[in-house]
Amino acid sequence: MSLFQHSVIKKYTQELDTNSVNTAFDKFQKHFGNPEIQQNIRNSKEEQYQEGFLRELFVNILGYPINPEPNYNLLTEQKNEKDSKKADGAILKHEADKNSVIAVIELKGTETTDLSKVENQAFCYKNNHKDCKYVITSNFEKLRFYIDNAIDFEEFNLFNLTKERFQLLFLCLSKDNLLNGIPQKIKEASVSQEENITKKLYSDYSTFKRNLYQNIVELNPQFDKLTLFKKTQKLLDRFLFIFFAEDRLLLPPNSIREIIKQWNQLKDLDNYTPLYDRFKKYFGYMNTGFKGKQYEIFAYNGGFFAPDDVLDNIIIDDTILHDHTLKLSNYDFDTEVDVNILGHIFEHSLNEIEEIKSEIEGKELDKSKSKRKKDGVFYTPKYITKYIVENTVGALCTEKKNEIGINNDEIIISTRKAKKKELIEKIDTYRDWLLKITICDPACGSGAFLNQALDFLISEHRKLDELKARITNSPLIFSDIENSILENNIFGVDINEEAVEIARLSLWLKTAQKGRKLSDLSGNIKCGNSLIDDKNIAGDKAFNWHKEFPQIFGFDNLQDFENLEDLKNKDEKPDFLRLIKEKTLEAKEKAEKAKELSIEAIVLTQKVYEYAEKLDSLSEPKVNYKLKNAGFDVIIGNPPYVQVNDSLYRNYSTRKCGDLYAYFFEKGLNLIKMNGYFSFITPSLFIKGMRYESLREYLLNNSKIIGILDKGDKVFQDVQMPTAITTLIKTKCDNQNWNTFISDNDLIQKINYNSKFIKEISTIMRGLEIGKDKVYNNRNDIQFITGEDIYRYGVKNFSYIDEITYKKFQKNNFFFEGNRVLIRETGSRITTFFLNDNITQNNRSLYSIKINDEQVFNPLFILSILNSNLIQFYYQTVFAANTDVFPKIRIGQVKEIPIIDIHISMQKPFIEKADIMLSKNKELQALKSKFIKLLTSKFSNLKITNKIENWSELDFGIFLKELEKLKIKLTLSDQSEWLDYFEKEKSKANELQEVIKKTDDEIDMMVYEIYGLTEEEIHIIENS
Incomplete structure (x- = not known):
């Protein structure tokens, strides 16, 4: 999970002051390297050592002055900007006009062994401080350092920190370096x-x-x-x-x-x-x-x-x-x-493979149908593979730990012998289960998901090793577990032979150790057509899952194998008696050697007892060994995004979908055990698309849908394809409603949290029921606007109605006078504007929102929230995209839009930004209207086309061509005169547009902050 490139770190560490580092390291060793102090820290509760930890590490070693010292940078219990929650610590940066929190610190006691469980809490604090870049979490023994997001981090074992690792800790966290943004520069x-x-x-x-x-x-x-x-x-x-x-x-x-x-x-x-x-x-x-x-x-x-x-x-x-x-x-x-870099290289190389194969076959290669496009092959980013693995393999592991009773966030290590024995037994039970979990990617490509699953399982075993060492108060010895994971837990299939070779290589590279044979992966990572087992259709690539993975699915068809010896070779049954003899002899030999080998002897002796406990399994027939409850525990992946001839997939319930990924959904659910976990990232078209009805029905009938997370269309480089992550459990689940799963429920709940609906803070009225035939341009009458006239923060033009018409259709003047927010009925985008006069009326295509108490909710604050990307996302997600030709936002939907409930003083920045948006849009519209007015006065018969109306977005040459289309030709001297005027006015318009765009973006970021969104949640909205 490293944050930094080694060569970059090397450059920066060489620039460190050696004396400062040596002095700090000596202080560090005297405290955190002292075995007696380490034990006292382990015996302390979080609140007992929390301030002591901050003082020892951040004050005495890293150089931060702590409150109440003058010019302090370190605070304890820093309150969030937006609510009353507090981080355990924060680092401040003093600037001319403010003190900004640039890092938050969240601490737990040493009984919290898994720091990943602290991430959400810590990043929630980060997102409540708009200038915060860094997150630090620690259980006093380990410390994690994050920059911007939780995908990657640096972890430091404070009780066993080498001088080299301390240099990196000092480089990242010492006062001068952190305050000067050195870690951010290193990451960039x-x-x-x-x-x-x-x-x-x-x-x-x-x-x-x-x-x-x-x-x-x-x-x-x-x-x-x-x-x-x-x-x-x-x-x-x-x-x-x-x-x-x-x-x-x-x-x-x-x-x-x-x-x-x-x-x-x-x-x-x-x-x-x-x-x-x-x-x-x-x-x-x-x-x-x-x-x-x-x-x-x-x-x-x-x-x-x-x-x-x-x-x-x-x-x-x-x-x-x-x-x-x-x-x-x-x-x-x-x-x-690293292997991730190779993954990108390997996926790119699949394009070249296609080119060379075309050359071999003497075919012309259509560059637009490269391997990536033809086979739907796209390298999955790490943050996606991490999310999917954690929410499938991780969720299954959490379930098992809950069942066994070792999933407490804080496991108190008892001094009682009986309690220790009970904990060790639970850990061993969980490890035995973990050694048997099976994870498969049926379209594995170069192995991105398999590598992520491997990382997760290795990490899970490491946590068990650490926990066991703490319980027994013995030195930490990591299990030699990688080969076992590769041979028993990780499986993959891909139709491309080169991809299979690359996937095997990437797994070997990640797990290879000196003096240890490479695992034979030919039985785990295979080449074939995951979807078709008929050789008449798929030829040599036809793939029978039961035959290819008998260790997973059992041996129902024994006639498919020549003899039982074939079965034995597929998944050899351990000879525990032989292992007992070997390990007993080896333990005796080790124990007779020097004292330093005694620990290894103890470990080997423990293995003897572990094997002895498993002797009972020898009575099982070889054919049944490891074959109870056939199927994989977890299916994950990123299947190909390709439309195909559905006649080839006539045996699939989802055959009418005509997309490979739809068939992978069905196949995947057939391959996992009951209550197994399943998660794919795929195009999101199936969520609402008409032709995917059979897929939606299949998923509802054959799984419990955990969630469908919209990831937008920017997940894959160079591919504009809206995607979603779908997570399922294979089980029957009655009364599921598809609409329930369209949204990201967690994100929607967060937006609703601490919010009030529009209907709770305002009264809404539709405008006057006046048709277009009653509207004209006589400026002596009553000013009037329609939905077509407004855009976000602006009005394109005003129309007029006469007094008779107004009185005929008049409604309560309360909704047409004073401060009011207008929201347009039509359009897929929420569009709102603000009026504060007593003269302008509006028709039924605009709703007028009148705030009940402007001392609690300022109308301009409401305006900025309603025009934000966050509320647009909420509207599209909760109320679903209307499939009408002319989509509308209903008045009932407007009433259900959530507005964050914050004090009026915190609304001030939004009010100021909304003022800028209104004034700059008014200036821009006046400038554009003046230009159009000049044109129409010069050329009386000019028709105002869309291009002419948006003249400031055109080049002068295109502008001239548009005039020529309208039968208007300028002489060279006229062109020269118009060019000067055009460019001058366009420059003014562009300057205003830049201010508007910048302010609009700033409002969006402010909205994300007050709603407490994480970086990943912001990413979801921005790409939706």
């Missing part, structure tokens, strides 16, 4: 650096791939091109693994360079061999292992480096391998290049 530089690395690495990687493929094809005509293309990808994957492994010290450092160096030396000694032969020898070492005088290579295997009949018998030019492998080895694959 890191984002920029990551983008640069991604672009450059992708360029170098794709160049290598294309040149390598072309060279292999040229030198190896005995093999067909498609085979060589696939083998080129496999060879590249092998090189990538070695690049990662050598930089992460899984292999001898600079292995690639050493191979090239040795090759050059042999060449100089007249003992030339092709460079590729040297690399093949190294691949063999990776498969079987090698122990030489100067270095040792572990047999990582995993099937990745096993002999390959094609790769072992092809020829490659030395120059191609020499130049490109050296170039790629210059990257730091330990600190600069």
Whole structure:
């Protein structure tokens, strides 16, 4: 979850004052590194040590003066700007006209072992302070530091902090650095650096791939091109693994360079061999292992480096391998290049795969139908995969912990032996369950969701290790769990062979450890058509889930297997008796060694008892082993967004939808257990679209819908597709109403919280029932406006009605005099304007809102709220998009719009901004009207088209062409005169537009703040 790029951190830490860091680290070690103090902190309750923690870390070590010292920057119990809630601490920045909260601090006691549970509370405080950028959470033992959002963070173990990690802590949190915005600058530089690395690495990687493929094809005509293309990808994957492994010290450092160096030396000694032969020898070492005088290579295997009949018998030019492998080895694959960067690169490379395959088949490639577009392949951003995994795998884990009784936010570690034993038993029960959870992405691509699920499960096991160490008061030893997770918990299928290879590689790269074999992922990550098992339709890609994953679905069709030995090999049953003997002997040998190995012996002995407890399972038939309640526990993913021929999917209940993602919904629900969790991000068209009725019906009848979260149309780069995250549980749920799930209920509830509806604070009246035939332009009569005349904060023009008409249709003058907010009936966007005269009447297409008490709610405050993006989102979500040709907002809906209830003094900034919007829009309209008036006076027969009306948005050349269309031609001298006038007036209009746009955006941000929205919630609204 790292916030920063290593190279950027390195640059900034080199600029730190060494003496200041050393002095601070000495102070830090004396307190937080003292074992006796650590134990006392663990025994303290939150309120007992809260202020002591702030003083020790932030005052004594990081240099903040605390209230009531002069010019203090550190506060305890800082109250929110918008409500009475308080953060445990806050860091202030003093500016000329105000003191701004730039960081909030939320503290818990050490019994709160999972700091992620503090995130929502802490970010709620952040969002109540408009200038706040940083969030700090801690349980006194660990500390997390966030910038802007909760997606990534830096975590520091304060009781076990190295000098290097302390430097980063000091860089981020020391007074001068934080107040001067250094962490924000580091993050911005890191984002920029990551983008640069991604672009450059992708360029170098794709160049290598294309040149390598072309060279292999040229030198190896005995093999067909498609085979060589696939083998080129496999060879590249092998090189990538070695690049990662050598930089992460899984292999001898600079292995690639050493191979090239040795090759050059042999060449100089007249003992030339092709460079590729040297690399093949190294691949063999990776498969079987090698122990030489100067270095040792572990047999990582995993099937990745096993002999390959094609790769072992092809020829490659030395120059191609020499130049490109050296170039790629210059990257730091330990600190600069992570698996997420590779994910982006791999997804981009799928486009190239399509191009090369088209070349092989002699087809012209339609660039508009690249792999991404044709197959609906889009790389899923991390914040989406994180959200989906936490709300499926995380939700399932929370359910289980609640069931077992270990999901308390604060687990009090008892000193009683019996209580400790009970807690350990609960932890072991939960871990046993966790080791068996099964998670599948049926359209896994390069493995973004699988990697996120892997991260989550590893983190969950780490939390158990930490908790167990605290209960037993023993040193922390992390479980060697990664391979077990890969082999038993993570599953994926994709129709693209290259994507499957990449997904396997990404999982290997994330879990590879020195001296540990790679997991064989061929049984977990597979290639096939997830939706079709008929070979007559899908050919070799036909995929039978029950046959391919017998360890998940059982062995109902035993005739599909040659013998029971095949079943045994699919999911081998542990030999617990053998394990007991091996671990007992190993524990005895370890215990007889030096004292420092005694801890390891204890752990191994514990394993003996764990295996012994499982002996009963040996009585189960091999065929039934691990097969109770068949199906996956969780299905997650981002299925392809492609319209298809529905006749191929005639067996699906949702066949009429004609979209692959609809069939993935149905298939996914068929693949999970009862009460299993399911979540996809897909286009949101199915929510209301007519042709998706069968999908909506299927979901209602076959699942409990947890939520449908609208994510807008900017989730995927270069793709304008409105998307939604749908989360389900496979269970029967009667009386579900689809409309209940259209909105993001949590966000809607937050908007409603501490708000009053319009009907509670005002009275509303529709305007006069006067038709257009009664309206004209005689300025001597009564001024009149219609819905067509107004826009947000402005009036385009006024019309007039005569006295007789007015008296005939007259209503209560109360609604047509003084301060009033007018809201337009028609249109998909809420449009409101403000009037404060006693002369203007309006027709029925405008509702007049009169505030009951303007000392409680100012009309201009109401105006700014109603015109905001937040209220527009609320209207579209709660009242649903009207499918009429001319959508309308009903008077009953206006009455149900929530207005945040804040003191009149807090409304002042909104009133000021609304005044600016009204005055600047009035200026702009006057300027535009003056221009039109001049035109019509000059050209009496001029028809005012839309383009002419919006002249300030045109170039002068287009303006002239529009006049020519209207049979008006200007001489050159007239054109010159009009050009000067046009450009001068356009410049004035643009200046006003800029002020209006800036003020409008500022109002939106102010509205988000007073409603207490998080960054993610703001993102949802802005993209809706």
